[in-house]
Amino acid sequence: GQQLNQSPQSMFIQEGEDVSMNCTSSSTFNTWLWYKQDPGEGPVLLIALYKAGELTSNGRLTAQFGITRKDSFLNISASIPSDVGIYFCAGPPGGTSYGKLTFGQGTILTVHP
């Protein structure tokens, strides 16, 4: 089946630094979703992207839907300690609806004060 590869697997940064992570696939996606999971909680939707080339912001977060439809990027500016968590990309495989999502393996973010 379709797989999503996230990189890096983990990041250790200082508070105030900017963060970039990405997600790639060998197949095209019609939608890209970015979720964040805090320790002990379920994933929470951060940003949804619906069109190739789309650039969307949510506060300090910015995500882009790659032109090839095979990748997406998430950037966090001026990181703060509460940005700590696991960031997942996800998308409905095979151009389907949200009946099923494929998830990346996650990027673990640690922010040192």
Added chain:
Amino acid sequence: DAGVIQSPRHEVTEMGQEVTLRCKPISGHDYLFWYRQTMMRGLELLIYFNNNVPIDDSGMPEDRFSAKMPNASFSTLKIQPSEPRDSAVYFCASSFAGAPQHFGDGTRLSIL
């Protein structure tokens, strides 16, 4: 608004016992999903329902796992008999039509 509600939040039980996990989706949502999360395998979709009907259970590990959705506001995931390798965090998620999924806070299951 209430989100997806899962119970219990934590469950510790002995191998061989029956385990029942419960989920209340967000009111009005017509899709419900059960996931399992482990360090080794990440987030795995076990089964999902649309309008209370199971659509895809290809992710259910084996016959020891079963899921039901008797009505639009309740679903259960049952493991019988449980084994230590079933230890994981189990998430329920719901969505409406083509919208992204909303997750509950999960049930952390430990089988001794």
